Amino acid sequence: MLGKIKAKSAHNDSLRMLMGKYGIGIVLLIMMVVIGIMEPAFATSNNFINVATQVAINGMISYGMCLAITTGGIDLAVGAQLALTSCVLGVTITNSGMNVWVSCFIALLVATLFGLLNGVLIAKFNMFPFVVTLSTQLIIRGLSQVISGGKAISLTSDVFKNIYSGKFLGMPIPIVILIIITIIMYLLLHWTKFGRYVFAVGGNVNAAIASGVSEFWTKVGVYTVSGFLAGVAAIIFTAKTGSAQSNIGIGYETDAVAACVLGGTSFAGGIATIPGVLMGIFIIGFIYNGMNLIGVSSYYQSIVKGCVIIGAVLLDMVMNKRNR
Amino acid sequence: MIIMMKKVLAIALAMTMTFGLVACGNSKTEPATPAETTTEETTTEEATTEETTTEETTAEEATQQAAAGADVNGDGKVIVGYISKNLTDPFHAPINEYAEKTLNQMKSDGTIDDWTGILDGETDPNKQIDRADECITKGCDAVIILPAESEASDPAVTKLADAGINVIVVNSKTVSTDERAIAYCGSNDVEAGKMLGEWVVKNVPDGGKYIHCTGILGNSAQIDRGQGIAEVMSAHPEFELVGEPDTQWSGDKAANATTDAIAQYGDELVAVICDNDDMSSAAQRAANDAGRSDIVCVGVDGNQNPLQMVKDGDLGATVLQDGVGQVAAGIDVITALINGEEFDSAPVIPFVLVTKDNVDEYLN
Amino acid sequence: MLEKNTDGKNEYILQCEGISKAFGGTQALKDVQLHVKPGEVHALMGENGAGKSTLMKIVIGLHKQDKGTITFEGKPYQVKGPVDAINAGIAMIHQELNPEPHLSIADSIFLKREDTVGKFFLNKKKQNERAGEILKQFNFPYGPKTLIKELTLAQVQMVEIIKAVSSDARMIIMDEPTSSLDSEETDHLFRVIRELKAKGVAIIYISHRMDEIFQICDTVSVFRDGMFITSAPLAQISRDELISKMVGRKVENVFPKVDCKIGDVVFKAENLCGKGFKDISFEVHAGEILGLSGLVGSGRSETMRAIFGLDPITSGKMYLEGKEIKNKNPRSAINKGICMVNEDRKNFGLCLLRSLRENISLPNLPKKQRGILINQRREIKECEEVAKQLTVKAASIEHEAFSLSGGNQQKVVIAKWIMANPKLLILDEPTRGVDVGAKSEIHSLMCQFAAKGMAIIMISSELPEIMGMSDRILIYHEGSINGEVTRAEILDSTATEEVILAKAFGGK
Known part of the structure; x- marks a missing residue:
């Protein structure tokens, strides 16, 4: 039974599923073509490298957000995590004169620990992720103000600034980080036990538990990874601006959520793909970059951004409906 | 399959139209500006600028010659970039409006070939650096930037300067502005802070307790204004600082802080000094509502709402930061570059104490 | 096929003619017909996927037919959705009820057609009065202000029926109405159906339970693979004929129970206590199918959930192959070789949005x-094998x-546990909501597993199933085991349905 039908419709099927999963890629392509025609400066390798470098920060956050949304939650603390990590970097490198790499390690550790805290609060006490992360982001931002004294700490270390401006094999390091994290996240979500558990917990938590999945460790894992990725984003951010301060990252969760939604991540939980989210990240990046290059007045940009997100999500839904 | 493709095409078309419409909408607004107003304003600004340049200039020469005209990248076109701090603050709205009007005017009369439109910095250094990238891609020759942060927005300035672009920093400095920008057009926030302190000292001769509502901690304006306030107030021991609530530039938060302080200190509270006048006007309103119109509230910026309150007699005074004057000075630098004229690399646009007597000059 | 009246039109309340419907490439319905008379209970039968649900969804406006016409009460009928259908006089009671738990009975009955003062404000008082009267007519034991969440599933269903009747429905579609009712509740439902029938309400009754069909229905229409097969008064068709029409072949043996060699004790429970059950002791052997019978809520499922680690055990001991074990959570049960197919497939069985492969391999x-990555090639191969073994279509x-x-x-759920290769497999209502063909396939699979030496515990509310499949039956009554019958006793008819029922109701 299985074999016969499969042979007949395998080709058609896989194409349809691909379209359903990555239909958003079409939106991305159309955007690139349209912007490229309207502004030749857009379709230059330099500009693409620019955009890829720019989206690295939102990329890190979006991947973490994608995990949280896939388990049916959300991580609103990422913006504050950015600030705290940045301040830890400032305090350790500038004020204490620590080695840059040791300091990065400490900063990532702090971010990861706060992710863990979010996860434990959410999973252990079964609190709503929205409420937990809404509260912890206040705590985290408060802490970052405490350790930085509310002041901007200047980071002059060239080694550290090189994390943003340096190149590896001719590629800016943020892009290298984006590629590495994308591969890791792809493997994590689609090729490991943990990834399957994330989908299962998000898709149907009771069935997951009845299949022997630990809801607790899955959720803890998700928010810990999200914290870690926010830490990576903060390192890129701080190396980019050369300054550690507690007021950064406000509202960054919205762009991350937008990228996830564009990438086909379902708010009902249980559905997400890393390639989809990556495309979402680039769509957000191209919206900013493309409209600025075309010279669309900034007053209209938010409107266009909103329309593109709604349009893309609608398109995705229409395609998925046809699949089902 | 075919139906699906059709739908894709339809949506693509819709999106293209959205982009197209918005772009058209933008270009249509261009020729609408009358020439007179712009030139008039710029000249008055120049006049004030010259009077006050003596205050402080950098180690750099006070004037400099535009090297090879304005077209630095040699593409035969003069393109101007404009990176705003944000599009939402009432303080920045008239600045952006003025810049848009003036630059559109310059484009239509051929002074410049093109400009980027107002790029939204979202009060975020990260976004400002991204916008700087786009200015470079677009082939800008001169870029006006209103930095969000003194430290963190600096890479935007250095990046543009590294690309050989003439950078004009407006409103507040970044750390390497003095070395890398060709001009800085701003005001001195420490002075503004001092003016706030002096106003309070003058109006409450007996002294008493006061609170200081701060901007978002770490913003250079917050730091400098706070410094100016502290300089004045520390010289007057009859005043006691009883609180520095973190009110984050927000009027609503300042109003709450004021109500709390009135509840806590009662008649001993005599003044609320705020880092901006959105906060001071909200604080004054809260005080008035509590029957304490005697409390002196004062802040910096000169937004329309506080000005109206000054006119109505609800607010004693506000310290106006002449943002439009600052950006006008910045655009003058570009004009000078194009014309190959000399220009002042550090015009200081003074703050103005606005009271009932002179409020009509600034209220639209 | 039914003879059509010469004057035609007025005899039928609902006439569907030549209905076709395709989803994507799949032809769900091909030129089907359905004729329902007023005041009759019309059974709709067919395996799952035969097209019954699709046709009903077209009737209540959830889908739109590609071809064909529907006539209701002599007039052309076309609705945009369930609310529209109710206004036209057709209501559907769904298999899976999902009422809003925080509404009162009155609110629920008048949902979407509330009594209002002016345009916006609800007139609660009048609504409650009206609801009270209607409830009284149906001898419903609760008042209109009772919240839905305080009712049992059977009572919620009754509320749905009351709601349908009170909105002047002339036709009610019932989809598997008895799937979660015990026999007493089923009897009550049948009484209500007969009353409705007397009032001239037509009822379309969808069920897989042959006994019920013959008990309550007048006419049956059979569907197979999206096609209309036949329609006949039930008095003129035998059970076997009906089954063969549905599956298109003869089902030789209803229960393919094979006697296997019964081996050593695999699992032993000693005085287990927990929420909903107390003092449960039993053994189950390798190769044995142990049936658990009793009323819904008598503690059967609760005991098994606790053994599987889904709910806590308050006292008592468990032994697996002679060693004492404790299951803190399902993971530890699975690791030890205890697996459970839950009765609630939608909530505890599958992640419906994920692929079969992911569902099957989830516990494994x-x-x-x-290394740290999943060997996907092996995973695909093994999942395909087990899906084939279980004839998943x-x-x-x-x-x-x-x-x-x-x-x-359901086969997918079983597949994932078979892949885990358990020592003890617990099946809670394994054939609920499963069509006849698949049902007997699942029964054969159980025998295969038992033959391999697996110990199997099966919970079922269907007496024929549990008597046909079990080597031994434990009968639950109010949280404890109230008797045991063996296959031998069933085969020599010393233990009949009556005996088991009596024990389930607390008799000796």
């Missing part, structure tokens, strides 16, 4: 690792679980 992933194991019919979904 720790064994499929290559799906185009590909990459399809999402929700695209399958109930019977196939």
Whole structure:
């Protein structure tokens, strides 16, 4: 039974599923073509490298957000995590004169620990992720103000600034980080036990538990990874601006959520793909970059951004409906 | 399959139209500006600028010659970039409006070939650096930037300067502005802070307790204004600082802080000094509502709402930061570059104490 | 096929003619017809996926037919959705009820047609009075202000029926109405159906339970693979004929129970206590199918959930192959070789949005690792094998679980546990909502597993099933075991349905 039908419709099927999963890629392509025609400066390798470098920060956050949304939650603390990590970097490198790499390690550790805290609060006490992360982001931002004294700490270390401006094999390091994290996240979500558990917990938590999945460790894992990725984003951010301060990252969760939604991540939980989210990240990046290059007045940009997100999500839904 | 493709095409078309419409909408607004107003304003600004340049200039020469005209990248076109701090603050709205009007005017009369439109910095250094990238891609020759942060927005300035672009920093400095920008057009926030302190000292001769509502901690304006306030107030021991609530530039938060302080200190509270006048006007309103119109509230910026309150007699005074004057000075630098004229690399646009007597000059 | 009256039109309340419907490439309905008379109970039968539900969804406006016409009460009928259908006089009681738990009975009955003062404000008082009267007519034991969440599933269903009747429905569609009712509740439902019938209400009755069909229905229409097969008064058709029409072949043996060699004790429970059960002791052997019978809520499922680690055990001991074990959570049960197919497939069985492959391998992933990554090639191969072994009908194991019919979904649930190769397999209502064909396939599979030396515990509310399949039956009554019958006793008819029922109701 299985074999016969499969042979007949395998080709058609896989194409349809691909379209359903990555239909958003079409939106991305159309955007690139349209912007490229309207502004030749857009379709230059330099500009693409620019955009890829720019989206690295939102990329890190979006991947973490994608995990949280896939388990049916959300991580609103990422913006504050950015600030705290940045301040830890400032305090350790500038004020204490620590080695840059040791300091990065400490900063990532702090971010990861706060992710863990979010996860434990959410999973252990079964609190709503929205409420937990809404509260912890206040705590985290408060802490970052405490350790930085509310002041901007200047980071002059060239080694550290090189994390943003340096190149590896001719590629800016943020892009290298984006590629590495994308591969890791792809493997994590689609090729490991943990990834399957994330989908299962998000898709149907009771069935997951009845299949022997630990809801607790899955959720803890998700928010810990999200914290870690926010830490990576903060390192890129701080190396980019050369300054550690507690007021950064406000509202960054919205762009991350937008990228996830564009990438086909379902708010009902249980559905997400890393390639989809990556495309979402680039769509957000191209919206900013493309409209600025075309010279669309900034007053209209938010409107266009909103329309593109709604349009893309609608398109995705229409395609998925046809699949089902 | 075919139906699906059709739908894709339809949506693509819709999106293209959205982009197209918005772009058209933008270009249509261009020729609408009358020439007179712009030139008039710029000249008055120049006049004030010259009077006050003596205050402080950098180690750099006070004037400099535009090297090879304005077209630095040699593409035969003069393109101007404009990176705003944000599009939402009432303080920045008239600045952006003025810049848009003036630059559109310059484009239509051929002074410049093109400009980027107002790029939204979202009060975020990260976004400002991204916008700087786009200015470079677009082939800008001169870029006006209103930095969000003194430290963190600096890479935007250095990046543009590294690309050989003439950078004009407006409103507040970044750390390497003095070395890398060709001009800085701003005001001195420490002075503004001092003016706030002096106003309070003058109006409450007996002294008493006061609170200081701060901007978002770490913003250079917050730091400098706070410094100016502290300089004045520390010289007057009859005043006691009883609180520095973190009110984050927000009027609503300042109003709450004021109500709390009135509840806590009662008649001993005599003044609320705020880092901006959105906060001071909200604080004054809260005080008035509590029957304490005697409390002196004062802040910096000169937004329309506080000005109206000054006119109505609800607010004693506000310290106006002449943002439009600052950006006008910045655009003058570009004009000078194009014309190959000399220009002042550090015009200081003074703050103005606005009271009932002179409020009509600034209220639209 | 039914003879048509010469003057035609007025004899039928609902006439569907030549209805076709395709979803994507699948032809769900092909030129089908349905004729329902007023005041008759019309059974709709067919395996899952035969097209019954699709046709009903077209009737209540959830889908639109590609071709064909529907006539209701002599007039052309076309509705945009369920609310529209109710206004036209057709209501549907769904198999899976999902009422809003925080509404009162009155609110629920008048949902979407509330009594209002002016345009916006609800007139609660009048609404409650009206609801009270209607409830009294139906002898419903609760007042209108009772919240839905305080009712049992059977009572909620009754509220749905009351709601339908009170909105002047002339036709009510009931989809598997008895699937979660015990026999007493079923009897009550049948009384209500007969009353409705007397009032001239037509009822379309969808069920897989042959006994019920013959007990309550007048006419039956049979569907198979999206096609209309036949329609006949039930008095003129035998049970076997009906089954063979549905599956298109003769089902030789209803219960394919094979006697296997019964081996050593695999699992032993000693004085287990927990929420809903107390003092439960039993043994189950390798190769044995142990049936658990009793009323819904008598503690059967609760005991098994606790053994599987889903709910806590307050006292008592468990032994697996002679060693004492404790299951803190399902993971530890699975690791030890105890697996459970839950009665609530939608909530505890499958992640419906994920693919069959992911569902099947979910509990077995720790064994499929290559380093930290999953060996996907091996995973696909093994999942395809087990899906084939269990004759899961799906185009590909990459399809999402929700695209399958109930019977196939159940096979997927069983597949994931078979892959885990358990020592003890607990099946809670394994054939609920499963069509006849799949049902007997599942029964054969159980025998195969038992033959391999697996110990099996099966909970079932269907007496014929449990008597036909079990080597031994434990009968629950109010949280404890109230008697045991063996296969030998069933075969020599010393233990009849009556005996088991009596024990289930607390008799000796």
